[in-house]
Amino acid sequence: MVFDGIVTRAVGNELDQELVSGRVLKIYQPTETELVMTIRKHGENKQLLISAHPSYARLHLTKDTYDNPKEPSMYCMMLRKYLSGSFVESVEQIENERIIHLHFQTRNEVGDPSVKILVVEVMGKHSNIILIDKERQVILDSIKHISSAQNRHRSILPGSTYIQPPSHQKVNPFCLDGDQLIRKLDFNAGKLDQQLVNTLMGVSPVLAKEIVTRAGLGDHQTYKDAFEDVQHQLLAHQYQPNIMHGKKERFYVIHLAYATEDREDLSSVSGMLDHFYSGKAERDRVKQRAGDLLRFLTNEQKKNKRKLGKLDKTLDDAKDADRYQRDGELLTAHMHLVRHGDKEVEVIDYYDPDQSKRVISLNPNKSPSENAQSLFKKYHKLKKSKEMVEEEKKKTYEEMKYLDEIIEQIDSAREQDIEEIREELQEQGYLKKRQSNTKQKKKPAKPAPEIFYATDGTEILVGKNNKQNEYVTNRLARKDDIWLHTKDIPGSHVVIRAQDPSEDTLLEAAQLAANFSKSKHSSSVPVDYTLIRHVKKPNGAKPGFVTYDNQKTLFVTPDQRLIDHLRKKS
Numbered sequence: 001m002v003f004d005g006i007v008t009r010a011v012g013n014e015l016d017q018e019l020v021s022g023r024v025l026k027i028y029q030p031t032e033t034e035l036v037m038t039i040r041k042h043g044e045n046k047q048l049l050i051s052a053h054p055s056y057a058r059l060h061l062t063k064d065t066y067d068n069p070k071e072p073s074m075y076c077m078m079l080r081k082y083l084s085g086s087f088v089e090s091v092e093q094i095e096n097e098r099i100i101h102l103h104f105q106t107r108n109e110v111g112d113p114s115v116k117i118l119v120v121e122v123m124g125k126h127s128n129i130i131l132i133d134k135e136r137q138v139i140l141d142s143i144k145h146i147s148s149a150q151n152r153h154r155s156i157l158p159g160s161t162y163i164q165p166p167s168h169q170k171v172n173p174f175c176l177d178g179d180q181l182i183r184k185l186d187f188n189a190g191k192l193d194q195q196l197v198n199t200l201m202g203v204s205p206v207l208a209k210e211i212v213t214r215a216g217l218g219d220h221q222t223y224k225d226a227f228e229d230v231q232h233q234l235l236a237h238q239y240q241p242n243i244m245h246g247k248k249e250r251f252y253v254i255h256l257a258y259a260t261e262d263r264e265d266l267s268s269v270s271g272m273l274d275h276f277y278s279g280k281a282e283r284d285r286v287k288q289r290a291g292d293l294l295r296f297l298t299n300e301q302k303k304n305k306r307k308l309g310k311l312d313k314t315l316d317d318a319k320d321a322d323r324y325q326r327d328g329e330l331l332t333a334h335m336h337l338v339r340h341g342d343k344e345v346e347v348i349d350y351y352d353p354d355q356s357k358r359v360i361s362l363n364p365n366k367s368p369s370e371n372a373q374s375l376f377k378k379y380h381k382l383k384k385s386k387e388m389v390e391e392e393k394k395k396t397y398e399e400m401k402y403l404d405e406i407i408e409q410i411d412s413a414r415e416q417d418i419e420e421i422r423e424e425l426q427e428q429g430y431l432k433k434r435q436s437n438t439k440q441k442k443k444p445a446k447p448a449p450e451i452f453y454a455t456d457g458t459e460i461l462v463g464k465n466n467k468q469n470e471y472v473t474n475r476l477a478r479k480d481d482i483w484l485h486t487k488d489i490p491g492s493h494v495v496i497r498a499q500d501p502s503e504d505t506l507l508e509a510a511q512l513a514a515n516f517s518k519s520k521h522s523s524s525v526p527v528d529y530t531l532i533r534h535v536k537k538p539n540g541a542k543p544g545f546v547t548y549d550n551q552k553t554l555f556v557t558p559d560q561r562l563i564d565h566l567r568k569k570s
Helices: 007-018 074-083 179-184 192-199 205-215 219-235 269-277 280-289 290-320 319-332 368-411 415-428 466-476 504-517 560-569
Strands: 023-031 034-041 043-053 060-061 086-095 101-106 111-123 128-133 140-141 244-246 251-252 262-265 343-347 359-360 450-453 458-460 480-487 494-497 525-531 552-557
Touching: 007 034, 007 043, 007 060, 007 086, 007 101, 007 269, 023 074, 023 086, 034 074, 060 269, 074 111, 074 128, 074 140, 140 525, 179 219, 192 205, 205 219, 205 251, 244 269, 262 343, 269 280, 280 290, 280 415, 290 368, 290 415, 319 343, 319 359, 319 368, 319 494, 319 504, 359 466, 368 415, 368 466, 415 466, 466 494, 480 504, 494 504, 504 525, 504 552, 504 560
Parallel strands: none
Antiparallel strands: 023 034, 034 043, 043 060, 086 101, 101 111, 111 128, 128 140, 244 251, 244 262, 343 359, 450 458, 458 494, 480 494, 480 525, 525 552
């Protein structure tokens, strides 16, 4: 993925067409680095997402839904003060940099017209969203504060004069022709794609490689033609937003001649970005919130593996149990041969078909009878320890399977699912319960499974943790609903809210079951399905554990695009 100057140009052009003259109705800040603005134009509400996330910084129109926190941040309240009710005057890209200026026509405290500029700098970990007063060029506030100690070139603090990021002395690719570009390149030095990146403002390795690919092994003229072909296409805003699906998904705003992956074309630049980034920033937030849980669960699994090693060693020692029993019986049968003080005795081994002789070691301080009793005691002790160890191994394997399921649930969890997982681990005794300062206990919220809709509109419920799995299976589902789960693989409980779903709906639900399982990256994943009436939870079983019968099995290969489609429908 690459949000370079060309992508910025494309999204800036689209926002200029979609938002100019629109009125700002709502502003909220769902996370520390993200803003959502609702802008109404021609009777239609449009949602603009602006993100300064260190890995997923971007801006585009979005159809995703974002939580509106009950308590707005100071930055959000400042934006509401200056921009609520304002009109979008223009959307401007600075040169070909990853910088967009959103100009808002508003009024100041005394009612006079005033223009505020929301500066969006899409620059990886240095990304920022800065509100400035156009007339004074003074920063009113920013989503990230940067002091002069952190950046010698400029400080980004309320009251400071806004200074553009350094330009690195590159040339705007839309301000030179092919001949001028050729004069700037050294064909003898090679690595022409890298030279293009170092020469042209906002041009990433992706576009540089595309120009080199189109030129092939040609001369100056072919490089000039290749550059001007791309330049003319972009000057005319003839974009071809697409997502390339390979080992690693990526996107761009024109078709790349060198790309061999399966390509998905989209109708708009915002649609492409919304589709590509949907869920990625949330997954990052989930990992941060669940970091302590993952570390704890990983350590618990390590402890269980060490425990299994010790239990296996005890089992090896217990293999001698039968030998002690046999020696005790042989000694009892040959008691007449033993004298007090003997250190060993040679007896006939009746258990050996050849009736061979066997030597039994004795304790000379014990009588023959006491030596026999000692052998039987060792036998019973080892036999009992063997039974206990095998039972303990069974419990340890069950616990490891349970913790594996929790780890898998965290991997596909939404933000709201993490707290339920934390509560479950507290209830199961893995974590200490947090002390609440409030005397009045809050009524626990009902689990909220994720809802999908099949292509034909049938509702499909997916549990994203054990609390949701039990709620979906035991409370929400009717007896004749269809229940699905990956066969012998940790995963979600999936329920089709229909007694006789179509074959397509059944396959789509199986896709969901496979996708939200440990085998989501595998092919031909087995998924069992049966009626809810055939699903039972054994007494004393861990949360989310069930048994079932009368099942049939489907084999599906998870398709993320289908999952996204079913999610969008909901």
